[in-house]
Amino acid sequence: MGAWKGENELETKVKSKALQEFQVATETIVNPELKKWIDQGGKVMGYFCSYGPEEVITAAGVLPMRVRATGSTSTELADAYLSSINCSFCRHALNAGLSGDYNFLEGVVWLNNCDHVRRIYDNWWRKIDTPLAHMMSLPKTSTDLQVDWFHDELVNFKEALEKHLGIEITNEKLREAIKVHNETRRLLRQLYELRKRDNPPITGAEALAVVVASTAMPREQFNQMLKELLDELGDADGITDYRVRLMLVGSILDDPNYVKVIEDMGGLVVTDSLCFGTRIFWADVDEQGDDPLQALAKYYIQDKQACPRMFDRQPSRSKFIQDMVKEFKVDGVIGLRVVYCDLYTGELFMLDKDLKTAKIPLIRLDREYAVVGAGQLRTRAQAFVESIGGRR
Amino acid sequence: MSRVPKQSEKAIQLYKDDTAYMQMLYDALALDESEEAEINRAVIQAVMDRSNAVLQCIERDEPFIASWYPYSAEFLTAMDVTWWMFAQTAFLGIETPHVLEDIDGGERLLGSDFCTVLRLLLYYVEADVSPKPSALVALLHPCDGTTIVHQAIKHGKWADVPIFGADPPYWEDERAIEYYATEMRRLVDFVSEITGKKLDIDRLREVCEQSNKIYALWQEYNDLRRAVPCPHDWTIGPPQAFAMTTYYHVGKPEGEEWFKKLVANAEKRVNAGVSGVTGGERIRVLWFDILPLLWQWDIQPWMESEWGINIVMNMFGYTPFTPIDTKNEKTMFHDMAKRSLNDFPMVRQARGVADNFLSDIERIVKDYKIDCVIWPGHMGHKDGAASIGMMREKCREIGVPFLHIGLDLFDKRYTTPDEVKDQLNRFFSSHRLG
Numbered sequence: 001m002g003a004w005k006g007e008n009e010l011e012t013k014v015k016s017k018a019l020q021e022f023q024v025a026t027e028t029i030v031n032p033e034l035k036k037w038i039d040q041g042g043k044v045m046g047y048f049c050s051y052g053p054e055e056v057i058t059a060a061g062v063l064p065m066r067v068r069a070t071g072s073t074s075t076e077l078a079d080a081y082l083s084s085i086n087c088s089f090c091r092h093a094l095n096a097g098l099s100g101d102y103n104f105l106e107g108v109v110w111l112n113n114c115d116h117v118r119r120i121y122d123n124w125w126r127k128i129d130t131p132l133a134h135m136m137s138l139p140k141t142s143t144d145l146q147v148d149w150f151h152d153e154l155v156n157f158k159e160a161l162e163k164h165l166g167i168e169i170t171n172e173k174l175r176e177a178i179k180v181h182n183e184t185r186r187l188l189r190q191l192y193e194l195r196k197r198d199n200p201p202i203t204g205a206e207a208l209a210v211v212v213a214s215t216a217m218p219r220e221q222f223n224q225m226l227k228e229l230l231d232e233l234g235d236a237d238g239i240t241d242y243r244v245r246l247m248l249v250g251s252i253l254d255d256p257n258y259v260k261v262i263e264d265m266g267g268l269v270v271t272d273s274l275c276f277g278t279r280i281f282w283a284d285v286d287e288q289g290d291d292p293l294q295a296l297a298k299y300y301i302q303d304k305q306a307c308p309r310m311f312d313r314q315p316s317r318s319k320f321i322q323d324m325v326k327e328f329k330v331d332g333v334i335g336l337r338v339v340y341c342d343l344y345t346g347e348l349f350m351l352d353k354d355l356k357t358a359k360i361p362l363i364r365l366d367r368e369y370a371v372v373g374a375g376q377l378r379t380r381a382q383a384f385v386e387s388i389g390g391r392r
Numbered sequence: 393m394s395r396v397p398k399q400s401e402k403a404i405q406l407y408k409d410d411t412a413y414m415q416m417l418y419d420a421l422a423l424d425e426s427e428e429a430e431i432n433r434a435v436i437q438a439v440m441d442r443s444n445a446v447l448q449c450i451e452r453d454e455p456f457i458a459s460w461y462p463y464s465a466e467f468l469t470a471m472d473v474t475w476w477m478f479a480q481t482a483f484l485g486i487e488t489p490h491v492l493e494d495i496d497g498g499e500r501l502l503g504s505d506f507c508t509v510l511r512l513l514l515y516y517v518e519a520d521v522s523p524k525p526s527a528l529v530a531l532l533h534p535c536d537g538t539t540i541v542h543q544a545i546k547h548g549k550w551a552d553v554p555i556f557g558a559d560p561p562y563w564e565d566e567r568a569i570e571y572y573a574t575e576m577r578r579l580v581d582f583v584s585e586i587t588g589k590k591l592d593i594d595r596l597r598e599v600c601e602q603s604n605k606i607y608a609l610w611q612e613y614n615d616l617r618r619a620v621p622c623p624h625d626w627t628i629g630p631p632q633a634f635a636m637t638t639y640y641h642v643g644k645p646e647g648e649e650w651f652k653k654l655v656a657n658a659e660k661r662v663n664a665g666v667s668g669v670t671g672g673e674r675i676r677v678l679w680f681d682i683l684p685l686l687w688q689w690d691i692q693p694w695m696e697s698e699w700g701i702n703i704v705m706n707m708f709g710y711t712p713f714t715p716i717d718t719k720n721e722k723t724m725f726h727d728m729a730k731r732s733l734n735d736f737p738m739v740r741q742a743r744g745v746a747d748n749f750l751s752d753i754e755r756i757v758k759d760y761k762i763d764c765v766i767w768p769g770h771m772g773h774k775d776g777a778a779s780i781g782m783m784r785e786k787c788r789e790i791g792v793p794f795l796h797i798g799l800d801l802f803d804k805r806y807t808t809p810d811e812v813k814d815q816l817n818r819f820f821s822s823h824r825l826g
Contacts, residue, residue, distance in 0.1 A: 081781025083798070085505065085771055090778065112562045112744075115536045119778030122746035126782065135745065137562035140532045140539055146559055149571055311532055311557050314543045340774060345506045346540030350547045 010203045010263045014236045018225040019206060022213035026256055029070055029101055033217045037063055042218075043106040043165075046130075048093075048120065049113040050275035050307065051138050051300050053154055055285065056293075058177035058219060059169045060161045062106060066215035066276075068254045069096045072370060081123045087340045088369035089252050090116035097128045107132030107164065109157060113309060114343055132164045140311045142301045151297035158293065174292035178285045180219050185281035187226045188214065191233075192278070195270045196328050199238025204248070204269020205256035211276050212254050242268035244388045245329055249273045249321060249351065250336030251307075251344055252369070261377050262334065267385040271328040273321050274336075279305040282320075308347035317347070318354045325360055332361040332388040334381075339366050361388050395455035395586065397553065400520040404450065406490075407523055410481070411443045413488055427657045428628050434650050435632045438640035445474045446523055455526035455587040461634075462736040463529060463558070464728035465642040466603050466716065467580055470596040471589045477639050478528070479509050481516065483685065491686060494521075495803050502541075507772025508802040510541040517545050524550065527586040529579065530557035534742035537772055556582040562744050564734045573722075573729035593721050599643035600716040600724055606637055607713045609651035614711055616658040618760050621667035622676065622704045623658045626692050628668075630709020631683060637711075638736065667702070674700030674826040678762045680753060680783075681707050681770055682738070687804035691812055699816070699826040704760045708737045710752060746779045750786045757792050763825055769798040771806060793823040 012019065025031035030038070038044060045057045046067040054064035069092035075082075078095035096102060097120075108130050110121040118135075125133035136153045139146035158169050191210060194201055202210075210229070214222050243266035248259070254276050259269050272278055283303040286295040305320055306313035324330065335351060337344040348364050355362045363384040365377065418436045421429050449456040456474040459465070468475050477483060481491070491512075497519060498511025516522035528550065530542035539557075546555045558575035561568040580591050610633050616623055617630075633654065641647030667673045677695075683706055684691055695701040713735045717723035734740055741748045753765055765787050767780060780796045787794035797815055800806030820826050 081778070083769060083777035083780050083796070085769075085774060085777045085798075087774075115775040116778055118562075119746060119775050122779065122782060135562070137568070139559045139561075141557065141559040145571075145574065149559075149561065152567070308540055308543070309536065311530065311539055311543060311559075314547060340505050342506055342536040342772075342774065343540050345502050346537075346544045349502060349544055353547070 009260075010205075010239055010242060010268060012202045012206055012233070012236070012239070014201060014232050016229050016232045018229040018232070019202075019210070021225060022229075023206070023209045023256070025213035025216050026209045026254065027070065029068065029096070030104065031213075031216055033221060034063070034065070037218050038104055044104060045132075046102060046105045046108040048108070048110050048117050050280050050304075051111050051113060052109060053136075053157060053296060053300065054215075055174065055177040055181050055296055056154060056158050056161065056169065057109070058180060059173040060165060060167060062161075062165070063218055064215070065105075067093055067096075067102070067108065068212075068216075069093045069369065070254065072096050072101075081127070082119075085340050086119075087116045087338045089338055090120055092369050093117075094120050094123055097124055097130075102128070102130070105130050107134065107161075109134045109136060111136045111138040113138060113307065114341070116340070132160065134160050138309075139301060140309055142306070142310055142312055147294070147297045147301045150301050151291075151294050154293045154296055171292050174296075175287065178287055178292055178295065180223070182284045182287065183223050184214055184219060184226070185284055187223060187230065188281040190230055191226070192271060194230075194233055197238055198329075199240050200268065200270055201233040201236040201238050203239060203259075203263055204246070204272075205259040205263055207269075208253070208259050208276060209256045211280070212256070215276070215280075239268060242266055244268070244331040244385050245270045246385075247271050247273070247321070247324060247328065247330040247333045248277070248336060249333055249348075251275055251338060251341060253277075253336060255371055258367070258371050258377070261371075261374050262381040265378060265382040265385050266389070267332070267381060270330060271324050273305060273317070273324065275307065278324070279307070308343040314347075314350060318351060321351065322354070322358055322360070325358075330360070332363070332384060334384070335362055335364045337364065337366050338369060394453050395526050395588070396450055396453050397524040397526065399450055399524055403521050403523050404447070406521045407443060407447065410488055411440055411447075414440050414443070427653070428624070431650070431654055431657060432628060432632065434653075435636060435640070438636065438646075442476055442640060446476050449474050450523065456523075457527045457529060457583065457586065458525040459529035460531040461638040462531060462533075462732055462739040463576070463579065464716075464731045465638065466599045466724075466728060467576070467591055467596060468583070469643045470599040471580075471583065471587070471591050473583060473587050473589055476523075476525075478531075479513060481512060483509075483635075483682075492803070492805075502544075505771065507535070507537040507770075508800055509772065510537045512802075514541055514544055514548075517549050520549065525553060527554045527556070527583065529583070530555050532557045533560040534739045535772070535775060554582070554586055560733065560743060564744055569726060569730045569733060572733050573725040576725055576729050576732065593724075596721075596724055597718045600718045600728075602645060602648065603643035604715040604718075606641070606643070606647040606651055607711065607715065609648065609655055610637055610711050610713070613651065613655050613658055614705075614709065616655065616662050617704055617709075619662040620676070620761055621665070621669065621673040622702050623661035623666060623668055625668035625696060626683065626688070626703045629654070629658075630706050631685075633711075634708045634737065669696050669700055669702045671697065672700055673702045675702070675820065676704045676761055676763045677701050678753065678756050678760065678765045679703045679706040679768065680765055681768045681773065681776070682801050683708075684768065684799070684801045684804075686802045687809065690804055690809040694809075694813060695816065698813075699820055701826070704762065705756050707741065707752075710737060710756060711735075712740070712752075742773065742775050746775075746782055749776070749779050750782055753783060753786055754790055757787075757790055762792060764793040764795065764819075764823065767794065767796045768801060769796050770801045771799070793819070793825070795819045
């Protein structure tokens with residue numbers, strides 16, 4: 001790492017068309033590639049959580065898209081149905097639905113992932129005319145009993161899709177979809193491997209754009225573009241003018257500009273435990289088993305990095321973060337909580353203790369879904385970077 | 393090896409102090425010779441008896457557990473296991489001298505927008521001022537707060553306390569009930585392993601049959617509350633009935649005796665046309681949540697005297713409970729699971745999809761001749777907060793005014809009693825109620 005010269009803009013040295021397209025994909029809800037898909041008669045289905053079974057949607061020939069509220073500046077429509085103690089993501093997302101931003105969706109699938117988002121389902125199907133609105137029951141513990149329960153939920157979802165679309169989703173199609181999504185996961189892990197370098201060739205903001213794009217584009221096309229980006233980054237010069245290496249931990253963060261504010265203070269984000277991050281690609285779905293839905297159930301309940309809602313997984317979540325700190329040579333962790341998120345209130349309370357024991361610096365930042373208070377973020381990020389930088 | 397963890401002295405002392413505080417209230421109530429006071433004294437006695445049972449377990453080195461009301465506790469009664477409701481301090485509805493300081497202590501751990509009741513739980517554990525049970529039965533619904541706070545408790549000072557949380561499905565159909573029945577069997581195995589006590593199915597049948605009688609009496613009592621005027625006000629009835637049925641006297645003859653007295657008293661008052669509200673009942677309210685338990689004396693007497701309000705029903709007094717079929721072990725576990733998932737207040741409304749919020753409002757408004765619905769908007773109830781639009785529209789559809797306040801049911805500093813009164817004044821005036 002080189003000498004940091006005060007506030008500056010970190011960015012990759014590579015001029016990559018693929019990366020530019022990924023970045024564009026994060027700036028709107030209907031990005032150019034998604035628009036092409038829709039214009040060609042392709043159907044799109046939204047999902048709301050890192051537990052959204054996107055493989056089943058892909059197997060149905062439908063494009064899975066993680067619902068965001070990119071570009072939303074107001075919640076005035078949603079505020080008629082929600083309260084001020086509901087999280088800003090939930091309010092912006094419902095507002096986007098009520099505004100008609102998601103009228104192109106053929107369907108949306110929810111899970112009872114948190115108290116805020118699960119109620120978007122109740123409001124959505126009552127107020128928004130999306131052809132298919134489907135809710136799934138996601139367990140909160142992770143024994144084999146819960147895997148079996150979630151398997152049956154996946155069967156129900158598959159059957160709902162089949163009935164709605166008038167198609168059959170065969171095991172073969174499911175296996176193909178799992179392969180495609182595993183390929184995405186493998187490629188994203190390759191991207192993160194590059195970030196382990198002393199001088200990573202890509203910033204945290206740029207990497208976030210790549211992950212967000214993975215949830216909003218035709219998947220095979222995304223995989224091809226990511227391969228191109230990986231080729232371009234492979235031998236590229238790395239970023240040197242940063243001061244410390246950071247890890248982000250939290251729930252929904254889909255705006256690279258938020259990360260950029262932190263990085264402009266000299267803290268290069270090199271890894272994360274986010275639901276637009278490692279939580280969706282650090283493990284693979286088994287491709288060998290007889291029942292692809294059982295493999296998916298096992299992946300979502302037992303194998304993927306768990307969300308704090310999973311009651312029996314806190315030790316593994318904490319260990320994952322501490323392992324990542326070592327592997328990516330992280331100097332400090334930023335714990336992000338969307339205001340009013342009870343799950344991350346508790347999660348960061350526990351993580352704070354664990355990281356103190358491990359002598360890993362942690363700062364907790366409350367945030368709203370839309371980037372607001374950038375000045376305050378800049379101040380706190382700068383103070384954190386300086387406090388860690390002084391210890392190096 | 394001891395089955396009871398080592399206790400902190402201050403925890404035992406605080407528990408004893410709180411019990412002494414209850415005794416003081418009991419003695420004060422003894423000055424009132426009315427039947428209603430006697431009925432309420434029996435509830436306080438039940439609270440003290442339970443606290444003393446926990447203390448006795450500690451003294452005798454006998455296992456006891458912390459659990460929650462939405463686990464149909466008939467199996468615990470049948471196993472003769474001493475347990476206490478983990479959120480008892482907040483749910484008692486008594487502003488003990490230390491509670492505001494405790495809430496501040498909880499805020500230092502979990503901030504200010506996390507449910508106050510759950511903050512208190514973690515504070516009591518972290519501050520070593522809660523008895524340490526032989527095991528903790530965690531509640532994983534109806535909200536995110538319960539799911540995460542039990543993890544935090546296990547993560548901290550109670551790391552050595554065995555913990556079990558049954559996984560709650562989001563649905564309430566047969567598949568969900570069967571699934572939860574399996575979870576409840578796992579829970580019984582867990583409790584059995586901790587306590588060394590086995591579940592005898594014949595004893596469970598006796599307890600369930602007794603429990604069914606109690607729930608039937610509760611329903612009978614609620615039917616009497618439909619009368620105009622309602623025979624009791626907020627000081628007697630729903631909260632006590634809830635506590636006696638689901639916690640203090642689950643499936644016990646004492647519960648049946650208590651309910652018989654409550655029903656007899658209400659019946660007498662209905663027959664005589666006596667209103668529960670001194671000065672007459674002018675507005676019949678559905679308060680659709682817990683009552684503001686730690687500051688109810690700041691608001692409810694004012695509601696009665698100023699507006700003639702009777703909180704005829706609240707969320708915790710509503711009992712759509714279905715009896716437990718005692719035919720065999722399978723039917724009993726099935727129906728305990730059903731009760732745990734679909735019947736217990738708050739879990740019933742908040743755990744799954746929002747439909748029960750709306751159907752319960754409609755049912756209660758019709759059955760209890762409700763003039764207006766108040767959703768207090770407790771700061772911890774995030775899912776309910778996301779249901780206010782649906783509740784408002786349901787109330788509009790059935791032609792009854794709806795008010796969403798926005799407060800903390802356990803901390804009057806969040807929205808002060810004066811602010812609440814101001815909102816209520818404007819609401820009742822604008823709707824020309826009372």
